[in-house]
Amino acid sequence: MTKVELSHVSKEYNQVEVLRDISLKIGDSELLVLVGPSGCGKSTLLRSIAGFETLSGGDIWINGVLVNETPPNQRGVAMVFQNYALYPHMSVTDNIGFGLRNLGTPKDEVKKRVHQVAEVLQIKSLLNRKPNEISGGQRQRVAIGRAIVKNPQVFLFDEPLSNLDASLRSQMRIEIAKVHQLFPSPIIYVTHDQVEAMTLADRIAVLNLGIVEQIGSPMELYHRPKNLFVAGFLGSPAMNFIPGELIDSSVVLAQIRVFNKCLLSARVNATSLSPGAPVTIGIRPENVRINDLSGQLTGKISLIERLGNRVLIYINLNSKDHLIVEPQLETPFLDALKIGDSIFADLPAEVLYLFDKNGMALPRVAHRSTRSA
Numbered sequence: 001m002t003k004v005e006l007s008h009v010s011k012e013y014n015q016v017e018v019l020r021d022i023s024l025k026i027g028d029s030e031l032l033v034l035v036g037p038s039g040c041g042k043s044t045l046l047r048s049i050a051g052f053e054t055l056s057g058g059d060i061w062i063n064g065v066l067v068n069e070t071p072p073n074q075r076g077v078a079m080v081f082q083n084y085a086l087y088p089h090m091s092v093t094d095n096i097g098f099g100l101r102n103l104g105t106p107k108d109e110v111k112k113r114v115h116q117v118a119e120v121l122q123i124k125s126l127l128n129r130k131p132n133e134i135s136g137g138q139r140q141r142v143a144i145g146r147a148i149v150k151n152p153q154v155f156l157f158d159e160p161l162s163n164l165d166a167s168l169r170s171q172m173r174i175e176i177a178k179v180h181q182l183f184p185s186p187i188i189y190v191t192h193d194q195v196e197a198m199t200l201a202d203r204i205a206v207l208n209l210g211i212v213e214q215i216g217s218p219m220e221l222y223h224r225p226k227n228l229f230v231a232g233f234l235g236s237p238a239m240n241f242i243p244g245e246l247i248d249s250s251v252v253l254a255q256i257r258v259f260n261k262c263l264l265s266a267r268v269n270a271t272s273l274s275p276g277a278p279v280t281i282g283i284r285p286e287n288v289r290i291n292d293l294s295g296q297l298t299g300k301i302s303l304i305e306r307l308g309n310r311v312l313i314y315i316n317l318n319s320k321d322h323l324i325v326e327p328q329l330e331t332p333f334l335d336a337l338k339i340g341d342s343i344f345a346d347l348p349a350e351v352l353y354l355f356d357k358n359g360m361a362l363p364r365v366a367h368r369s370t371r372s373a
């Protein structure tokens with residue numbers, strides 16, 4: 001069931017459009033992540049859903065009710081911010097129960113619900129402390145508790161983990177996923193961190209310059225990006241891009257020339273383009289095959305990052321273009337590689353993406369075994 005619906009939402013500040021014609025539906029217990037670079041409109045969209053911004057156009061529905069004119073405290077939403085904004089003079093108990101008390105909830109009921117939430121978030125032992133007597137991670141838990149206790153129709157999270165250090169962030173990610181299982185109200189979660197987006201989301205909406213570039217499951221967006229922006233945004237390290245020229249295409253295979261000399265094939269249907277059309281080839285770091293003796297492309301290693309469970313090799317193909325490669329750890333010559341070495345790379349046809357001059361992905365062709373049954 002749809003819990004939140006945005007229909008043609010737009011927002012202008014001083015005649016500058018920061019949200020453009022956004023339509024989205026968020027399901028009953030769905031965790032939707034809004035991700036995109038800084039300034040793309042994520043917070044403005046979240047604040048519009050919360051009721052802190054007036055729309056320039058379009059409608060927002062929560063639980064089937066049009067809320068364009070509804071004040072924030074009557075929308076049934078609870079928001080968790082990056083800066084937890086706890087009241088410093090109040091205990092954890094009072095911070096969590098503050099919203100409920102304001103609504104006139106009886107004292108005993110407030111106490112019961114605060115204790116239930118504290119139990120789930122494992123902060124029972126902190127209930128009598130003040131915010132300055134607990135750690136950053138614990139403060140964020142209190143902020144989440146303050147949202148949960150109100151039993152909202154929808155949770156809105158605005159970069160809730162960006163003030164925390166890396167290890168605490170990954171721990172809190174797990175906590176948020178657990179909380180979501182226990183309180184399955186929909187969550188709309190804003191982050192600029194694509195790892196957070198990939199690990200938490202049921203679906204991700206990728207925003208860029210106020211528009212939704214693509215919306216889908218994390219794997220769908222990773223494997224079938226609609227355009228260069230989405231392809232480049234999701235994945236760490238990012239997808240490699242190389243400029244090329246289309247030489248020829250059938251419905252199942254495209255031939256592309258790169259660097260004016262080397263011919264590559266891609267299992268892509270590029271028949272919508274004419275030979276000679278400029279294209280961009282995309283390949284994920286884990287799909288490049290390196291070789292020490294021969295290959296389609298050659299370059300010099302500029303950096304090697306040995307990270308234990310993965311190795312990243314940066315290869316300069318020329319003065320402008322480079323490849324980042326994540327080779328299989330079993331690659332026999334891997335340990336001996338060093339900066340400055342020449343190396344060869346193969347870009348298999350099955351794993352290449354191809355984008356037209358407007359950055360739109362051309363349809364990839366599923367690779368089928370030629371053996372008949």
Ligand code: ADP
Pocket residue numbers: 013014018036037038039040041042043044045
């Ligand atoms: P994000 O959360 O993706 O970083 P924001 O939603 O905060 O982006 O901002 C989107 C754009 O709107 C930015 O260009 C920002 O400068 C602009 N903006 C945000 N709030 C205001 C405001 N109150 N007045 C004018 N411009 C604003």
